[in-house]
Each structure stands twice: as C-alpha cells, then as structure tokens.
Amino acid sequence: MKRILLVDDNEQDRTLYRRYLSKSEGHERLEISEAATGAEARAAFAAHRPDCVLLDYNLPDTDGLDLLAELMALAPPETLCVVMITGGGSEGLAMRALRTGALDYLVKQQFDQSMLVKTVFHAIEKNEWRQYVASYHNELRAVNQQLRDSLEELRNTREEVTQKNAQLTAANAQLTAANLDLDNFVYAASHDLKQPVNNLTGLFDELRRTATFHDPEEAVVMQLVQTSLHDLSTTISDLAAIVQEERPCGHQSTEIVRLADLVAEVNQTLSREVQETQASISTAFETLPELEYVRVNLRSILLNLLANALKYRHPARPPRVHLRAFREAGHPVLEVQDNGLGIDLERHGLELFQLFRRFHPEAAAGTGVGLFLVNRLVLAHGGRIEVTSEAGHGTTFRLHL
DSSP states (O other), rough: OOOEOOOEEEEHHHHHHHHHHHTTTTTTTEEEEESSSSSHHHHHHHHHHSEEEEEESOOSSSSSHHHHHHOOOSGGGHHHHHHOOOESSHOOOOOOOOHHHSSSEETTTOOOOHHHHHHHHHHHHHHHHHHHHHHHHHHHHHHHHHHHHHHHHHHHHHHHHHHHHGGHHHHHHHHHHHHHHHEEEEEEEETTSOHHHHHHHHHHHHHHHOOOSHHHHHHHHHHHHHHHHHHHHHHHHHHHHHHHSSSTTSSOOOOEEEEHHHHHHHHHHHHHHHHHTTOOEEEOOOSSEEEEEEEEHHHHHHHHHHHHHHHTTTSSOEEEEEEEEETTEEEEEEEOOSSSSSHHHHHHHHTTTTTOOSOOOSSOOOOOOOHHHHHHHHHHHHOEEEEEETTTTTTEEEEEO
C-alpha cells in the first residue's frame, strides 16, 4: 500500500484528486491523507511519512516552495517524493520547484485522471529507484574496501611466490598487470557507478586461475569478493537494461526471428545453470516457428523468464521448462511454463511486475528487476502478459505479443 498526502487549501480540488487516485487501476492500493495548510502538512508528513506528496503552490500560511524546503529538512532529500501543483504555473516556477527537490510538476485545469495517476506513480517509482541505486553506492564503497584489502594480500602473496619459485616470473608479471588494472578500476568505480564492473569480475577470474594461495583464508577472501562483484554486476546490468528499455523504441528495427535459434542462443548463455540444475528445456514451435519482433528485446524476455525458472526451481525436483508458440485471434502468443516454486497470486498478483519486488528471497539471490523488465518490453510493443501459477507447482507466463 502506498501513502499519499494531498496538500491543498481548496477542498474541492482535494476531493477531485482523491477521486482520481482512488480509481487508479493496475497499481497498489492507496492510503490518502489530506492537509489544507502548511502547518497541517508538516504534522501529517511527520505522522504518516507518505510515499508521495501532492503539494499545492498557493497555501494560506506559506507557499509550496518554502514548504517543500521544510519537508526536505524532515526527511533525507533522496527519500522525498513531491509533485508540485499550481493554478498559475509558469516555466520559471516549474524550474524552481524541480531545483528545490520536486520530482514533477502539474498545472491545475491542465491534467486529467490518467495524467495525475501516471505522474504520481512515476514519481514514486523514480523515488524508489533513486533509493535503490543509493543503497548500491554504499555497497560499492564496501566492495571497494574489500578490493583494496584483497589487493594488498595478493601483493604479499605474489612476493612470496616470486621468492620461492623463479619459474612463476611470467605468471607474476601477469598478476602485476592485473593488479594495476584493478587499482585503476577501484578508483573509477568509487566515482562512477556505471563503470564496467563486469570487466573487474573477469580480471578476478584470471587472478583465481593464475595465483597460488598458501593460506586458505586468502582463497576465501577472493571467493567473497567475487560473489559480491557478481551480485553488484547483476544489479547494475538490470538497471542499465531498464534505462535502455525506457527510451522510445520506435528506432528499433523488427526482424523475422526463428524461435528455435533464439532459444538455443539463450540456452547457451544459461548452459552452466542448466547443467548445474539438471534442467530440461523443451519447445513446441511447430505452429509458429518464427515471428517478427525486435530480436534483442525478445532475447531479453526469454533470457529473464528462463533464468527465473532455473533460479526459482523446486528443491524436490529438477527444473522442467516448456516453451511453445502459437497464434490466438490472429496474434502471436509465446508461452513459458515451469514446474518451480510458483507464486501465490492472491497475495502477490497486484505487485507481480512491480520494480524490485521479490517473492522467494530465501531461494536465490536476485534484484527483483527481471519480471519488471519483461513486462515493460512486452507492453512497449503493445502486448500483454497473462500469468497462472500455484505455489509449489510452477508458473505459466503467456505473452500476447
């Protein structure tokens, strides 16, 4: 449930906003509170800590910009979600509101229910995303410290190996170069979250292959670092994919995609997971062997669904995943069925495709981004997704493309 605070001295406007938001479909339920003055707004904000504030610029005891500054003093700025509303808007006022900390801006009499709902939930989503990224900045700083500690241990190990075995000179030279690359990366990563973390993971794989460890604890440290980097790399890649997907897709070219070839490519990418889980992946594309789509988007859809099927498998049985394609009412349908843990749709159905939602955190590590991305990709091309699932018995995703 999301909490919304309506701040407006006009009771009719507050009633209209409440009615608009109460009729929003496809979103989480809302708990709406109201305030008519700045003083009431400050008290309600402190009491309810709303997920988003709809703030009127003109209030009897203050103006919206001053109140916005006061709210930012009551909560960390990166956690505050405010949409400014005014009846006499101007570009200058809009820019001042955004610079002060508002996430969006609406002008009275110039928006309808759809725009209000979209603006509010987009602001909430943006705020949640901002907080999520901030948490990974903190994690990155911790990983950086682990890397520096590990690099110091690696340097000591390299010196010891060089003294004991002259034949490892070439390997130590490679290790020196790799360490230099790691030093450069740690510096860059501490300043820019978007740097290529995957390259760093590859360098650590090389270190593990070439270095010799005499102290078991050194190998344990390396494994912990590699695990942290893998988790961080997965999150950064998922967020980058969302950013890419949010761009207008009109420039992307569709092509005829052979489904069997694409599934084979995805299986190759997941070959390690398939082997480790003893999974069986079958297909039935006889009635629809190929379809026209943006290939990279369709690959991302299949990769996320198959990866989830393997990740959230049932512990009592190997994963069995079946893919089939067919036409329904003239439109292509792609179906992915698994026998995994399943999802309690009565409990989680409304938040199934929400960002950063996870339903089996105890089963495997993850970011809660995969299904969100799949849904956005399907919706971007005018499609929709149907889901049937039973906890403990698997899930079927039916993509109407």
